[in-house]
Amino acid sequence: MDASRPRIVALVPSPLAAARRVTLGAIGPLALYQLARHQGLSDTSALAVGSVAPLLLVLVAWARRRHLDPVGVTALAGVGIGLVGVGLFEGSELLLKLR
Secondary structure (H helix, E strand, O other): OOOOOOOOOOOOOOHHHHHHHHHHHHHHHHHHHHHHHHOOOOHHHHHHHHOHHHHHHHHHHHHHHOOOOHHHHHHHHHHHHHHHHHHHOOOOOHHHHHO
């Protein structure tokens, strides 16, 4: 590619990329959460397990493009703060349920 020509970046993701994001960003966490709850884990533990899929999505995007997705990072930060809050309030899951 000629260095003088600007690189074109697609603003709309391809259908495959969009499907991957929906699966890992929404369906995956919900499925993991439900599976963890079905296995008898608490709400807090199930939420931590469900956060694995979005965390992987953010990390893979960062590894590929060296750019963090602000929405993904914000959502994960909210989950992390909620989990820390549960730990600070001696295991009370009310904080997560109110959130």
